[in-house]
Amino acid sequence: QVQLVESGGGLVQAGGSLRLSCAASGRTFRGYGVAWFRQTPGKERTFVAGIKWNGGSTSYADSVKGRFTISRDNAKNTVYLQMNSLKPEDTAVYTCAVDRSPIKTGVSTTAHEFEYWGQGTQVTVSS
Helix, strand or coil: CCEEEEECCEEEECCCCEEEEEEEECCCCCCEEEEEEEECCCCCCEEEEEECCCCCCEEECCCCCCCEEEEEECCCCEEEEEECCCCHHHCEEEEEEEEEEECCCCCCCCHHHEEEECCCEEEEEEC
């Protein structure tokens, strides 16, 4: 069992930056891919960024490419999402998730591929 706790969300003005953290406990997520998703009220959860189990590959939604960076520190059992040049449309609850299967060759990007989910952290970007 893996427990995930996100932190780092908050209120920021457009153009600003935030760094989200996803800390795992209960079991290491070493060997597993991790991703960030986001969701706004009344809309489906959407993929934001993902990172391969070894950090060797990353994937981003087109809407955040060039602005967001996902990274991981397996020694700290933590994954980060650095968000720069934030826009009002980035406002959402951001949730991290851990892959169902270990040592995958690629980066998982769809929700059904993930087994463990955190509670989420709110990010609000004002215009």
